[in-house]
Amino acid sequence: MDSIMLKYDLAVIGGGPAGLAAAISAYENGIRSIVVLERDVELGGILNQCIHNGFGLHRFGEELTGPQYAERFISKLSETSARVLLGTMVIGLNSDRYITCVNKYDGVFTIQAKAVILAMGCRERNRGPIGLPGDRGSGIFSAGSAQRYMNIDGYLVGRRAVILGSGDIGLIMARRMTLEGAKVLAVAELMPHSNGLNRNIVQCLDDFGIPLYLSHTVTDIFGKNRLDKVVISQVDDRLKPIPGTEKEFDCDTLLLSVGLIPENELTRTAEIPIDFRTNGAVVYDDMQTESEGIFACGNVLHVHDLVDFVSSESEKAGKKAAEYITGGCVSIHKAATIDIKNGNGVVYTVPQKVVIGGPEKSLEVFFRVREKSEKSIVEVSSGNRIISSFKREFLAPGEMERIVIPRKLLENINESIAISVKSGGTV
């Protein structure tokens, strides 16, 4: 069977915030032949269902809702020559940048691109990986699914709810359900601290008197058809439930806000190496993966806290992909590279690899810390030698950190650098 084969300079997989910013940036950097592949019926990705405000403070200096933030990029993209294919699912990708797509108009078809940007975002962790015990009745949703049912499809998912996990989506849904007339009985958080923004603890829980149970988890679920009871228990410092601390809640709904996983099935299909720390591709400082001409950005690379940072990272990927295409598709990875490693107190870094003598004057590194600390020093070192250090008033695991290292300082390094935190004290 002969199938259709389309050729583009750049193919962007995913039309959410990352894909939109990457495509616009590639256009602004001179690329005209661009295709954006989006599986949903419209662009914007998860922003469309995030109807709350708080987006864009860094980028636009104002508080937009998710749809408003998306709209700015969608309208900008519509002014470019980029072609958008909606309702189009990418089902295959290989390292030669052949993309297999399917949609209901054209069936199965192939796209060959000089460069590909992976911008597939992330998906929610569900009940399986966290091993929730109990009955399997209806009424158990991931928080984001419930958000979609409510905000796009117009269904209130339940009347009395318990929420497991105090990530931002869980907190936002606690407020959303309360405003729509449901009763949120409790938010349970396994860890002794919430990983949601303070602002969401205050405006989504405290404003409505919703109790947050720290160091608690769900230990039983009852309801053969529809959920009717959830049991939560306190956990000890090894996160094991403590017998005798059970609390029962009569409820019809349990929402899970228990983490996000970068959606890298295509990345694996193309045999692109994945970093086990981020669950995203290993990338160089030009956002290029180990597979030449394939770039990655946004939540498919590592889960971000703020969409503003997704946009700026994706603009960089778009610009670098444009340079790769206009430069005759010659990878700079043939040059010498060094690795960036986790030092003390650091959980991951992006990028993971750096090209020595890259074109930029400085190297931007994003990372996350293991625990909260105050008045800390972030150190960049190679072996025993400290290359550079940065003061930070306050560090927290929920806040992605960024440092900018002058490239001059990296000139004589030939193995690796490590990023570590010297804490002034744990909070």
Next chain:
Amino acid sequence: MKEFICTVCPRGCRLKVDEKKLTVTGNGCIRGIEYGKNEAVNPKRILTSTVSIEGGLHRRLPVRTDIAIPKSMLFDCMAVIHGCKTKSPVIAGQVLIENIAGSGANLIASRNM
């Protein structure tokens, strides 16, 4: 004396505000004072929700208040929002309800649909 978690930055200082004297303690920086006073005297929030829409791509249109409203009026505004129906096409920023529930804020569409 009222207690708040400051939301100006991620540190989340525990503020204590004397409502009569309007003095703030527990703040780690100067920005906490302003925040603490506002939270004690007249806390305001932007309200976001959805309204029913006919003929649109989806069944619900996301909406927001154009400015922050007093926290005490959130449910009054929600009661008005529950009765609101609109028809496609709607333009982002279009005013759907003026001065919603007497709050002084307009309810506007969050997107085109």
